[in-house]
Amino acid sequence: MDRLNDIINIVSAIHVDMTWFLILSALMMFIGIYGFLTRRNTLAILISIELMLNAADINFAAFNRLLFPDGQEGYIFTLFSIAISAAETAIAIAVMINIYRNLKNNFVGNLDKLKW
């Protein structure tokens, strides 16, 4: 029980404020960037991009709460962002299916037919 109390004390000492949200979104952003830089599969790269987009969305929402508690701007931007990322995903996946049809795989290293 002592340990539980200790934990409770520590947690209650933490004040979750704006900074925490921003740090979370920054970490999420760089996780996405890391994935973008290291993955070879186009779908995996797309997944990393979704991570980055989500980090940005969190920032939109958080800043809206911080700066305009009574306004809707960030809120609506987040909605648009979700819509656009959905659209982007649809197109990207259509392209990937096409790539797969032509190359029988999805690796960016093989996508060099336009170079020569």
Add this chain to the structure above:
Amino acid sequence: MEYTILILLLPFISFLFLGLAGKWLSHRTSGLIGTTVLAVITILSYCTAYEYFTADRCADGAYATLVPYNMTWLPLGHLNFDLGILLDPISVMMLIVITTVSLMVHIYSFGYMRGEKGFQRYYAFLSLFTMSMLGLVVATNIFQMYLFWELVGVSSYLLIGFYYTLPAAVAASKKAFIVTRFADLGFLVGILIFGYYTGSFSFDFVSNLQMAEGTTPFIPCGIDKAVAAGGFILPTALTLMFIGGAGKSAMFPLHIWLPDAMEGPTPVSALIHAATMVVAGVYQVARLFPLWVTYAQDWMPVIIWVGVFTAFYAASVACAQSDIKRVLAFSTISQIAFMMVALGVCTEITTGHEHAGSIGYMASMFHLFTHAMFKACLFLGAGCIIHAVHSNEMEAMGGLRKYLPVTHATFLISCLAISGIPFFSGFSSKDEIISACMAYSPAVGYIMTAIAAMTAFYMFRLYYGIFWGTENKALHEKHTPHEESIMTAPLVVLSIITVGVGVYTTLAGFGLFEGYSFGSLISADGHDYRIHFDLSVASLSTVIAICSIALATYIFKGETQPVADRMYAAAPQLHRWAYKRFYMDEVYQFITHRIIFAYVSRPIAWFDRHVIDGFFNFLAWGTHSLSYNIRTLQSGRVQQYALVFLLGILILILMII
């Protein structure tokens, strides 16, 4: 006389038509077109001549200089390039010579060139040549002369290389073109100097001899000092132009192209390389003669001695050649040198019996006229012979008088004419030349008489070698030589002219009747001049010519030639030297290959290849290796780009916060 423009336009149209449409025409049609056009312009030229010589003269009795047509072709401020037609005694005389010989050659070529591949092309080039040569002689200014001068060079090149599948013809055409171009450089520089300092290209000299305004200060300006400036500038310009003329007329150091030019078809040799184009140099000097005689008389010995040496050299080489066309080629060089000498010894422009110094001009033009006729006849005759025996070498000939009677007769007439036997045209003109030389300096006169004797000797050596002597029966049995009327007709016409002119001028010269003769039409200042032979000169040269002919007869007429063989045995070295043209070609070869190529061209080529090319190769190599190294930046791998992009952004952010 505006119709004279047609004399230039018609052959040009004929050239374009035959050149462009010749492919679809039959040989007969294209030949007929070319010949018809030439017949038309021949008639036009005769009309022009008749009209010109019967027209009203100037107040002082001289022939007027007419410019029936003139246009500014390229205006350059105060210095314009004009194209036009200028008629004066010598240009009208040249019109007649060119159209007559050209017409004969056109007709003759029907027979000579029958069945040749490129027959249409041949006639197209003949038209081009005729147009260019006519344009040259009627030029109103030096620049137009130069323009057509180069055009005749081009047509000469095209016609020498007519058999372009033969390496010898190609080499000969290149040689002719390069040598004459090299000489024409002198002509061009001379024209430019002349145009720069006098502000005009016109032949209308005296009124234009004022120095152009704003010229460089060491040249005094103004009419009075023009002559003083001319004392340096004009002789230089004229001598440079003479180099061009010497190249075209095959004077000594630049003569090497003419013997090789015999690789072309024989009618072409007759037209271009005997009768018309090669005398363009003489014509040029005659055209510029007022300038020479007024401003550059001190330099005229250059013309004389170049001419004398060339005449002697060519005559001595001609004595030893075995190819009949080569003999005729060297004979041509020698005869043109006679014309040059005659111009050189002409020391004044005023005509009259007390002015013996002006005979040379008339004599030169007269000899040009007669030489064109009989040399064309000789060449066309040689063409008949070659056509009959299919060889150029004298060995294949001998005893041909039985097979080729008409050719034999006309050839004999022409040989007598060139040897200077009375009542043949060559006698009158050559005698005038020798008279002019005697008047200038007896030394030159006697040298020229000796060369005339050599002329008679080598011409009769040629004559006997072809028509008498040992017949090459083995060759003639397989193929009996024969002649065709279409080829002999021009020969007859030309020999009739030769005999007619000879008889008329000889009789007139001995004062038998008071008619016009050549001297009445063409003289240095356009006034009448009645030819009167100096009996001592005439008899001396006639006796010497007859002696030479007798000597040639003695040596070469028989079936066997013991005298000739003994002479060869006595001086084989001399014969070999003469036969090899005194190794002039080898000298050129040595100078160009061993000296110029080795010590000038090769270092330049080395510099070009290693320094100039090396610099650009270095640039190319540098660019290539640089791009090879930086091409990994453009790998096309998006993730790599993204990484670099991210790092850049982060660095920027670091700089901001």
Add this chain to the structure above:
Amino acid sequence: MAQTIVFLVLAAIILGCGIMAVTTKRIMRAATYLMFVLFGTAGLYFLMGYTFLGSVQVMVYAGGVVVLYIFALMLTGRQDKKENHSVSLAKKFAALLAALYGAGLFMFAIISHRFAENILTPPSEQTASVKVLGEQLLSSGRFGYLLPFEIVSILLLACIIGSLIIARKR
């Protein structure tokens, strides 16, 4: 207190699943981890009181987009349960360093700026209500978003047609 715990749990889910999503070899698992990240993000929206946004996130992202991924994976499936064309270790290390450096830079910037404001209190009824949101989206007034709304709808339409054309069998 409870909000803190919820936030920490969500943050742990988001970061953990995010790291797993970008490092796992199996692409199917990556998509699944992504779905958890998206749910976590939706949880954050709920935590901030943006309930409509959270439900959109769940519906569109976790429901729609991830399903799209799964379908794509199944269609292109066979070849790569694993990524056999993996990047070199050096490149991975370079990317990791870049990411850590960037994250450190960002965190330094954020912490040094001191956003010490609590944003977890629920927003006023008025601002968060769907009614206000809907009116604002469809109004052409001063704070109206009619034009972007229509543009987005056209964009989505274009995307539907475009992806159909791109992905159709020829």
